[in-house]
Amino acid sequence: MISKKMLDLGTKRSVIRDIFEYGNKLAKEIGAENVLDFSLGNPSTPAPREVANTIKYMVEGLSPKDYNSYTSSAGDTDTRLEVAKNLNKRFSTDYTDKNIFMTCGASASLNIIFKAIIESDDEIIVNIPYFPEYKVFIEGQGGKPVFAKCSENLCLDISEIENKINENTKAILINSPNNPSGVIYPKENLSALTELLERKQNEYSHPIFLISDEPYRELVFTDEKPEFLPNLYNNTLVAYSWSKSLSLPGERIGYILVPNKVKNHEDVFATVGGAARVLGHVCAPSMFQYVVKSCVDVEPNIGVYRTNRNILFKELLKMGYTVANPDGAFYMFIKSPNNDGYDFCERAKKYHMLLVPGEGFGMKEYVRLSFCVETKKIEKSIDVFKKIISEYDGEK
Amino acid sequence: MISKKMLDLGTKRSVIRDIFEYGNKLAKEIGAENVLDFSLGNPSTPAPREVANTIKYMVEGLSPKDYNSYTSSAGDTDTRLEVAKNLNKRFSTDYTDKNIFMTCGASASLNIIFKAIIESDDEIIVNIPYFPEYKVFIEGQGGKPVFAKCSENLCLDISEIENKINENTKAILINSPNNPSGVIYPKENLSALTELLERKQNEYSHPIFLISDEPYRELVFTDEKPEFLPNLYNNTLVAYSWSKSLSLPGERIGYILVPNKVKNHEDVFATVGGAARVLGHVCAPSMFQYVVKSCVDVEPNIGVYRTNRNILFKELLKMGYTVANPDGAFYMFIKSPNNDGYDFCERAKKYHMLLVPGEGFGMKEYVRLSFCVETKKIEKSIDVFKKIISEYDGEK
Incomplete structure (x- = not known):
């Protein structure tokens, strides 16, 4: 029934x-x-107070139609441009609005990515320890999660990952800073991973995506900032959310980054749009898209x-x-x-x-x-x- | 790829x-x-100005944590109670928070319902003329849309619907007031439908859901209001959205109503929760849940x-x-x-x-x-x- x-x-x-x-x-x-x-x-x-200030400005100074209306399904263009500019400034990239797809937070971002890339029999490698919902999301979108044990210091175990990769591997999912451990994977560890992925992509003659789930990117206690994965590996897709960095978990606002370096990036971006449509995501909440446009440079x-x-x-x-x-x-x-x-x-x-x-x-x-x-x-x-x-x- | x-x-x-x-x-x-x-x-x-006023009150008078935090996945309890009370007042029902599941708008509501009820080979009857995304949604959640022609005055053609019903029919989808026609199905027409559904449920010994997509419920130009379908047929699920009635299309806020009269309603409600989870909907946007709590009685x-x-x-x-x-x-x-x-x-x-x-x-x-x-x-x-x-x- x-x-x-x-x-x-x-x-x-x-x-x-x-x-x-x-x-x-x-x-x-x-x-x-x-x-x-x-x-x-x-x-x-x-x-941060900038969030409430931006909202106050909107409700006092603008017509509701300026902020309550539909945006395009990928999100408000100016918001996406501001997000791109913020990334470009910090990570020396050259993104535009065409690389940013606004979403209802990280869970939406991840599900949309999985729905977009998973075809039958596809496997997604998940590194232990991992956020428990990953399993639900991957299986929900028709994929098979394959779990890879970590090294003793809770970083990536490259030879374990190598053992888990086969011709059905569509992607590997990374979460650094990590939930539940707080560990940030060091650069050598990530470079070893991306070298492995390059090698395996060639071996199997199809892309293996690196999916970077980054809700904690801004919450870092060391001077050294985490690596920005799209700068280490071309076929990287990023799932981001402001839930933790701007303390907006209930508002459901985040994005998917599809860099130009991703193979057939225009098709991948369009596919993300198709997946969002099928998952019932018409557009990310509009008022908080405008909040993010104004607050994208605010430090947590x-x-x-x-x-x-x-x-x-x-x-x-x-x-x-x-x-x-x-x-x-x-x-x-x-x-x-x-x-x-x-x-x-x-x-x-x-x-x-x-x-x-x-x-x-x-x-x-x-x-x-x-x-x-x-x-x-x-x-x-x-x-x-x-x-x-x-x-x-x-x-x- | x-x-x-x-x-x-x-x-x-x-x-x-x-x-x-x-x-x-x-x-x-x-x-x-x-x-x-x-x-x-x-x-x-x-x-309506009550929306901006409510938001202004929140950002000026409350701590951001009071309105930006996660709510439970079904939504803030007080909001759900207010929605239930509003329905009870207008339609003589006895709903509580346990019948209301808050969502990111009507597209989310419909996709969640389809994901919750569709099993393999299930067919969903859609009445012509219909909102084009219905086809995308039903197919996206693994079902088969079956289209039923309308009567000459663009109402339900009951014998056409009868011909389309078979043992694989899981639900019939109704949208009145209708997009694209603006037609409101009259009571006799709906009663004939619900009689047919009762008969067919008995014949096939399994429930046939009536899914009522109601984003236009409040936009009515006649004195006679549209029928409230849960009062005509027990196995009715309602998908609602404030996109049109409160002019909030970008904010993505709506709900699913699972009345107690639905067979195994507690299981159905839990299943709705499972489907929302798999579709990446953690909770409906929190600030607009509180807006709706305050504005649920505002007339469009x-x-x-x-x-x-x-x-x-x-x-x-x-x-x-x-x-x-x-x-x-x-x-x-x-x-x-x-x-x-x-x-x-x-x-x-x-x-x-x-x-x-x-x-x-x-x-x-x-x-x-x-x-x-x-x-x-x-x-x-x-x-x-x-x-x-x-x-x-x-x-x-």
């Missing part, structure tokens, strides 16, 4: 969302200030995230935890002392601290902590982490 | 959009005031549309044109005197009047005119219509 697959996806909800709902319930019982909810990646830093405010990251990383290392090096994003990926992420989450729960088990991200030894919260909560968590590690020590 | 189907959908763009682009080009050459562009359904009436301003409709309908009938009775929406469906809509559009083009040929809507004898424009343009068009009909008369 209805699609069983969709029913499954609608009832077996994401683990992260379930923990988040539990946190809300708990907050009502014992008070929000007593729950250390580190489950969701909902930015704690509000959108990462002060609180940096403070939280520094406190927590230092303290956890001191206590003896194994933690991935979170150079970007706002997540920390922590190894459970007994290599059982579920067990660690259960112990944390007793202290009203909510973490996400690593299994959904492809590494069941770990737990994910979102530190996009008030610093007070991070400080409160230190004691809990101490208690948990002494529990484990006591059991040895 | 890429999906040929998506490339096709991205390159063979909608006829309506192509005419619209031509109109923009022409406007640059001869001045916008000299182009009678009746191609697109982009509301000429701006959003249809004054200009009514004036345009009255002038045009009267004058065209006087000249001898055959025109569907546009009781709602903002379209007029006009029969070409030689039964060739393309020919009529070409003749109109010579006078810089842009109409859409009827073939894409399933009736090649007709042309569609969107009268959501300034009244001045409607007045200017009268002379052009006179010239065209005398051309045809001279050729007899």
Whole structure:
């Protein structure tokens, strides 16, 4: 009577969302200030004031028809030009509006890309650890996700990736800074990947796309900025979102970048348009397209995230935890002392601290902590982490 | 290398959009005031002032986190409750937030519904004349559209529909007030349909959904309001959008209604959630969810549309044109005197009047005119219509 697959996806909800709902319930019982909810990646830093100022200017000074009307399906031309200019300035590229397709955020960007490129039997390589919805998206658009283990420092394991590539490989998906680990893949690591991809493209005589999911590109705590992948590899498609950089997760605004260097880039861009159409995306929300046009150069405010990251990383290392090096994003990926992420989450729960088990991200030894919260909560968590590690020590 | 189907959908763009682009080009050459562009359904009436006022209140009085954050995937609970209350008041129903799933507009609503209900070999009956994207949407979600001819007065032809129903029929799609005709299906016509559907459900022992696409529900020029289909038939799913009623086409905000009377309604609602997830819809744009919460009772301003409709309908009938009775929406469906809509559009083009040929809507004898424009343009068009009909008369 209805699609069983969709029913499954609608009832077996994401683990992260379930923990988040539990946190809300708990907050009502014992008070929000007593729950250390580190489950969701909902930015704690509000959108920069330029966003509200731009909106205020629009509603006070313009006719609603100037900002509430349909844009072309690829997005408002001036907005796309401003996005292109911002990229050109920072990454020495030469993009125009014709390279930018505005979307309803990163999930839309990724689904549209998958729908555009996937043909039957196509495989998409996904690097562990990964955002759990990738699996849903790839399968939903008819592809087969193939998971590649990471290196010991949670970077790309090139020989593992080589083993996974075959003639059905349509693309490899990269997410750096990474959710859930915060790791930024270093340049040598990425160069090794792109060399491998060049070689394999030649071997199989068809393009292998590098899909770069970059919602955290601007959230970086080191001086060295992440590599801009289209500058390393021609067949790169970028999925971007302002959800995290401008703290606009609810507004659903992002884009797909199709550089001219992509093989048959005009066809690929048109295909992206066809896929967006079929997925029910008429255009990205218009008012926020204009917001982005005005705010594209605004730097994200990462002060609180940096403070939280520094406190927590230092303290956890001191206590003896194994933690991935979170150079970007706002997540920390922590190894459970007994290599059982579920067990660690259960112990944390007793202290009203909510973490996400690593299994959904492809590494069941770990737990994910979102530190996009008030610093007070991070400080409160230190004691809990101490208690948990002494529990484990006591059991040895 | 890429999906040929998506490339096709991205390159063979909608006829309506192509005419619209031509109109923009022409406007640059001869001045916008000299182009009678009746191609697109982009509301000429701006959003009511309550919308801008609500937004102003938000950006001045609230923290951005109150309106820019993720909502639950089905939408903000209070917004859904307000939508439900509005429906309950007008249609004597008893909906709650649990019946309303907020979406990115009608295209999203329809695609999500199709993705949720379509299983292999499923057929969806579409009534002629119809919005051309229905075909794209149904096929895109794996279904087979089956087109049913209309009666002479452009209403539902019940025996034609009966002939099209078979054991693979999953749903029938209704759009009243209709795009492109403006026709509102009368109660007897709808009752005959629902009786047929009840009978066929029993015959095939599985539900046949009635999908009601209602973006024009509030744009009605008669005293009698359109029937509310969930009150006539239990297995009704409603796709709604505020694009036309609040003049917010670019903002992408609408909902799906799953009434409790739908068989297994909880499962159907969950399935809608699963389908939204797979189509890349994380949540409807949050700020406009809150706008809708505050503006759900605002009546649309249809004054200009009514004036345009009255002038045009009267004058065209006087000249001898055959025109569907546009009781709602903002379209007029006009029969070409030689039964060739393309020919009529070409003749109109010579006078810089842009109409859409009827073939894409399933009736090649007709042309569609969107009268959501300034009244001045409607007045200017009268002379052009006179010239065209005398051309045809001279050729007899």
